[in-house]
Amino acid sequence: MTIQVKVLTRPVADASYVRAMLSGMALTFKHMMNPHKKTEQYPDVKWALSPRWRGTHRMLTDETGKAKCVACGLCPQICPANCIKLVPGEDEEGNRYPLVYEIDEFRCIFCGYCQEVCPEEAIHVGRHYENSEYSRQGFVYDLERLTAQTHPVCEMWDPADPKGE
Amino acid sequence: MMLATLAVMASDPVVYHTYYDPLVPVTALPWLLYTILKMIIVFTVLMVGVAMLTLAERKISAWIQDRIGPNRTGYGGLLQPAADGLKNIMKEETYPDAAYMPLFILAPMLSFIPSLITFAVIPFAAPFSSRWGLVEMSVADVPIGFLYILAISSLGVYGIVLAGWSSNNKYSLLGGLRSSAQMISYEISMGMAAVSVLLLSGNVSLQAIVHQQQTMGWNVFPLLIGFFIFCVASFAETNRLPFDMPEAESELIAGYHTEYSAMKFSMFFIAEYSNMVTASALMVTLFFGGWDIPGTQWDNIPPWTLLKFLLTLGFFFTKLLFFLFLYMWIRWTLPRFRYDQLMSLGWKFMLPLALAYIVITGGAILVLDMLQVPRSVQWFGISPFWAVLGVLNLVLAVLVFVILDRGRIISPAYSRLSPLHIARLRAMSAARPFAASQGD
Numbered sequence: 001m002t003i004q005v006k007v008l009t010r011p012v013a014d015a016s017y018v019r020a021m022l023s024g025m026a027l028t029f030k031h032m033m034n035p036h037k038k039t040e041q042y043p044d045v046k047w048a049l050s051p052r053w054r055g056t057h058r059m060l061t062d063e064t065g066k067a068k069c070v071a072c073g074l075c076p077q078i079c080p081a082n083c084i085k086l087v088p089g090e091d092e093e094g095n096r097y098p099l100v101y102e103i104d105e106f107r108c109i110f111c112g113y114c115q116e117v118c119p120e121e122a123i124h125v126g127r128h129y130e131n132s133e134y135s136r137q138g139f140v141y142d143l144e145r146l147t148a149q150t151h152p153v154c155e156m157w158d159p160a161d162p163k164g165e
Numbered sequence: 166m167m168l169a170t171l172a173v174m175a176s177d178p179v180v181y182h183t184y185y186d187p188l189v190p191v192t193a194l195p196w197l198l199y200t201i202l203k204m205i206i207v208f209t210v211l212m213v214g215v216a217m218l219t220l221a222e223r224k225i226s227a228w229i230q231d232r233i234g235p236n237r238t239g240y241g242g243l244l245q246p247a248a249d250g251l252k253n254i255m256k257e258e259t260y261p262d263a264a265y266m267p268l269f270i271l272a273p274m275l276s277f278i279p280s281l282i283t284f285a286v287i288p289f290a291a292p293f294s295s296r297w298g299l300v301e302m303s304v305a306d307v308p309i310g311f312l313y314i315l316a317i318s319s320l321g322v323y324g325i326v327l328a329g330w331s332s333n334n335k336y337s338l339l340g341g342l343r344s345s346a347q348m349i350s351y352e353i354s355m356g357m358a359a360v361s362v363l364l365l366s367g368n369v370s371l372q373a374i375v376h377q378q379q380t381m382g383w384n385v386f387p388l389l390i391g392f393f394i395f396c397v398a399s400f401a402e403t404n405r406l407p408f409d410m411p412e413a414e415s416e417l418i419a420g421y422h423t424e425y426s427a428m429k430f431s432m433f434f435i436a437e438y439s440n441m442v443t444a445s446a447l448m449v450t451l452f453f454g455g456w457d458i459p460g461t462q463w464d465n466i467p468p469w470t471l472l473k474f475l476l477t478l479g480f481f482f483t484k485l486l487f488f489l490f491l492y493m494w495i496r497w498t499l500p501r502f503r504y505d506q507l508m509s510l511g512w513k514f515m516l517p518l519a520l521a522y523i524v525i526t527g528g529a530i531l532v533l534d535m536l537q538v539p540r541s542v543q544w545f546g547i548s549p550f551w552a553v554l555g556v557l558n559l560v561l562a563v564l565v566f567v568i569l570d571r572g573r574i575i576s577p578a579y580s581r582l583s584p585l586h587i588a589r590l591r592a593m594s595a596a597r598p599f600a601a602s603q604g605d
Binding site: 003004015016017018019021024025027028029031032034036037038039041 | 566571594
């Protein structure tokens, strides 16, 4: 098929620059007078996060202050980004616990599968977004750091309430 | 001459004391002192005002875009200009290797100085009767006021052109070329539009033009089309949107000041804003009665008290601020013209309109004067001369904006093709061998 030049016929006779300009200026003036500005005063006023927000992780602890993790190995198994490093250990009573539990937050894609898969509700993604470190190594969170986080945790997707309301 | 007068005054103090008359302009030493004082004050106000205008520009753009704008430095961002100025002074000046250094350094000054000295002849308030006589409230009360402004304001383009050329950068050069083309095209219509004001007032002195408007009424009504042409042309002259061809961020990076940094860049910026101030002041003076307080006559006659001075100054500044706001309002509303649209608007619409308008206004003034229609205020505070010219202009405005403005003033992209052209294009594309060989 040959290339055709597609030219639309438009109502040139009705086009008016002056009228279009005046209506545009009326619109901008209306916006200027509008007291509801969209700016977020970020450091002063924080953004209200959704309850389903998935941010940097947090490891929950039991009453004795120990991590709830039983080192079952489900979270490194499901992690699509392969960012969880888990070395399981076992104490004298036969209880498994993580010897090493590290999450590389730079590799993490914050899908939240680790929280969904966790049988003990130990690992959680958090409702938190302000992170900064001086090195990439600083973003590898170890068990101590994961348990020390205090921010609220994500409330996962609920099939009964798909919009999270 | 000044030394001689000083010597006379020093030797004969009696002459100096008997001089006092509140309605005679000051001379000699008091004149010198008042002029220096006015220079300092006007310069300071202009520079501070320009700094504040950069903040106002950012604030207004923010409000128009439903944002808040700078509000961290000082109360409501009031110290932002000071912070910006400090930054620009402290910044490193970079000099491109390929630049032609003498002109590269000279160009910001050439753009900066004319933009400041144009304001010198603008009368910004009612004269003030001081102890030593009448002080005219313009830095230099020259009788050729308007010609001076035309002469000086056209010098500003040299700074831009030289900046574009000496940077030795293709984008700068294109910006400089566009600027010179644009300013030359629009300067003509601007001058032509102002001729109608000069015809009506019969004088080029800005004081006389203000006085004519005080006795007759503001020129914006009897010279409505002239005001429209002047307003559009002064937007083009100051390189503001929708005519900011020389800068054109999206096409030319920053046009003529691409290679400039720190205070040199800042100088171009100050030049742009003080050009805006001068153009606004000019519009106020030529078409909106200068420092006249509307609807009253008491402010136009002696005694020239301090109260009158302050009130008229306030009115002048209010009008000035309105036009500065208009500049910003339009900047954040309209997109930039295409280059060919700009040129065709200037040469094919503005210039013929301005020329025809001079003929019409000149003819109308001649006829009205022959019929001895009184120029001074007659019925209900309205001058018949003013009213008749105004009605004529309203008719012309309807003709221009309702009948002529049908996709002709600014040619839209799609209006340039006639059916004949379209048929020819179709035939061309059908006959193209490559397209034919592709088949389907």
